[in-house]
Amino acid sequence: MTSFFTYPWELYDYMWSFRDARIESWNSNVTKGTFIIPLVLGYLYIAKVGGPRWMKDRKPYDIKGLILAFNVFTVLANLFVMCQMLRLTYVGGGYSFLCQGTGSGDSERDMAVVSLNWWYLLVRIADFLDTFFFVARKKFSHITFLHVSHHAQVVLSGWLWLNFGSDGQPVFGICLNAFVHVIMYTYYFLAALGPSLQRYLWWKKYLTTIQIAQLVVVCTHMSLPLFIGCGYPRALSLLSMAQILLGVVLFTNFYLKTYRAGGKSGPAIDEASKPKEQ
Template identity: 40%
Template sequence: MSAEAEMADVCWLFFFSKVIDMIDTVFFVLRKKNNQLTFLHIFHHSTMVFNWWLGVKYVPGGQSFFCAMLNSLVHVVMYSYYLLSSLGAWIQPYLWWKRYLTQFQIVQFVLIVIHISYGHYNNCDFPSTLSVVLALYCLTLLVFFSHFYIQAYLRKSKKLS
């Protein structure tokens, strides 16, 4: 099997992980955990399923692989945080790094936009229109996650001062 075919297979697996993330949102709804259902959460999880379906159907492989790899790393860190936080109150003092997790998510979108832009302007074998759409989508996520970060961490710390 070629490296490109292996990367395409990994992208399909990543797509299924996005479906699982969306199912997580369905469980929030069923359990009436409305405090966890923000616009950002619903928008992000619902659009990721659609975007990744497009990606794995039409352009699996190299360009898509980078985004999947980076997002998987972010999710490993994020779900590690959630696992640790579920262990109880005794571990809360050690979970000081939540805000850095959000910063990591923001950096991820910046890196993906740079990656897409580099490929677009260097005539990478990736549809030009899709490059533009994905870059705009990631910029949208960058704005939404940055807004969340400002509301959750910067405005909160000003109120405490």
């Protein structure tokens, strides 16, 4: 390979040649690495360095109303993506739940699926606000390696899949992930309404378990193209499985540490809206 690719950018050009041709004509910065990579690096800097430094001599901001509005937006956005994606694929698009290859068609339905993945990436970018809320409220202890790495990884992988294979097999994981976000942010919103609802929110302790179960199910589902020839690239399946398994390890570690610390099991990610801290 070293004799074939004389310069690093030749390898980049070669890999980029496999990009989904359907989005090459899109005039969108979100699909470009020159936008996403600096965006993620900027997020990491603000989360771990710039944000805490800027807030050092400032009082925490009271942004409860803003967080409540963000909870509602996140629930509605994820619910929309899930329902629309199901309508276009498994429910009305003839997708196979078992194994579905990536498409290359430019029909109205095919382009709608790809476009919806673009919107879903924007929703995941908006999740960066969770971390910024921590910074604004000086809850720096919540900006953990798990929290930051998860948000950064989800955006990078979403960008990668958008460019190289966002339809087909990953659609199942997108729908399930959107559903889990609906559950999580519904809880956050209800809990923030006041103590009168606390007795109805007994299911809080299951949120992290749901997150781990989601990862296990999606990882298993993404492994199917390795054994079933349905047209989805095996390299993308392996890459997805590696990413998800890392998430399983990190989430499970959080789960076990939380139980050892006192038997509580709150959600591992997206905790910016925990009402007891507002």
